[in-house]
Amino acid sequence: MKYILMMGGTKKGWDTFNTWPKKDLQAHIGFMMAFGKELTESGELVAAEGLAPPDQAKVVRAGNNGTPITDGVFPEAKEFLAGYWIVDVESPQRAYEIAGRASAAPGRDGVPMNMPIEVRQVMSGPPEDLL
């Protein structure tokens, strides 16, 4: 069964991330790279992406005449998707376990960040024959 693990963050968090000392940044980046490799090696990784910072984020919706209307400049407190993993695992418990590991990625001074990771099942299950 496949799950998506969505890592959230605020604009403020993002801006702070940019100011981390080099050794903390390196530890964090090193953790994320090793984590991705580990998930490939366990035969569970389907996809993983990190997203560009939210400065340029836009929300697009079609207007009544079909022309797109974009929305920008979001409040500081707004939560953004920072990145995600899609994993193919044997049980939901395993997905939570992986999310827990990601949540504990090292932050400032190597202290675990304990970021919230939203875990959702991907609708990839097979349908059964219906009577």
Next chain:
Amino acid sequence: MSTRLDARAEHLLRELAPKVLGAVVRRFGDFAAAEDAVQEALIAAAMQWPKEGLPGNPRGWLIQVAARRMTDHVRSELARRRRETVAAAEIDLVVPAPGLEPATDQDDTLILIFMCCHPALTPSSAIALTLRAVGGLTTAEIANAFLVPEATMAQRISRAKQSIKASGVPFSMPTSDERAQRLRTVLHVLYLIFNEGYTSSIGPHLQRNELSREAIRLTRAVHNLLPDDGEVAGLLALMLLTDARRAARTGPGGELIPLTDQDRRLWDQREIAEGVALITATLSKGSIGAYQLQAAVAAVHDETPRAEDTDWPQILALYGLLKRMSDNPMVMLNHAIATAMVHGPSAGLALLDELDADGRLSGHHRLDAVRAHLLELAGDHQSAIAHYRTAANRTSSIPERNYLMTQAARLSERATTAPTDT
């Protein structure tokens, strides 16, 4: 000039894969490395044969290429060990495992299937390894079928082989004590491969049809090796009788069509004939098992040209037997449906209450979906709508969710336009 194998050569390659692997394992005694070597030989064949033509002895060609890879592997392994100054245990790399009597290709194929469906493996690992080592599919093809990256699938296969190695299972037939249990695991893995292909062959995932075909091919191979085993025959019949309905089970937009609404003219009569003949011959032999009974149910449906003529009493009797034989809540669910069709919806709903008390299906969308269907038959549309919606929220399949939501919407509209309609 063609650069792709034609269908005949492809078929030959896939048939030969387990036989070649068996021969290489016997010669070198290292299943994990031999499996890699054979995979490389298969890929080499797929590249060279279209250009150079089929070799005179394809099996010999593959064994030779794989053996060369093995020799390279053994040499580099010895060099590595020498560097690590570990002198001991060198010999096990080059000498076959002890006690291996000469065996036939047939035995090798069977032993391989038993190994790949080893109980120490998770189902997804056993499936991947079986498709590669016995089915001769490439890692890329398997990854594609399961919609995961090739590197992930390669690791899954490699870990499966490590688990088998760690378990210390020799390359030989299971003992007679464990054989029945091991064969059950094999059949379960083959069933899962079939189901994965059959139930997801919808919308953009057409390539997954291949998995069902592959499952049928592998099960047919096991049936040819063990023609007297009723459950192997039963599983093959069940697959054929289910696969026969493939063209009718989805509409033009990929939407699911339930059995009762399918255009039965689209069912594959050739597969039905083969499945019916197989299950009829098998049931007459005696020792009846769960796959045979499920095949018998499928045969009743497949031999009925119009849904309204379905012989539900016979299906109910078959599910009654199944229920006595296995303690599977899905069997209880199907038994409840058949009961409803014979004795009326309230009799079926009463059995669903028993399933609620049993608890194993609690929260499972199938229980809600069946309850919704029976409530609709009973004329309680409001409750049916609620259960269709609950089921829609609980399934992890998009086509199934769409189907269930549409059922709820259909009933709600009827409720507003024709409130007295039952």
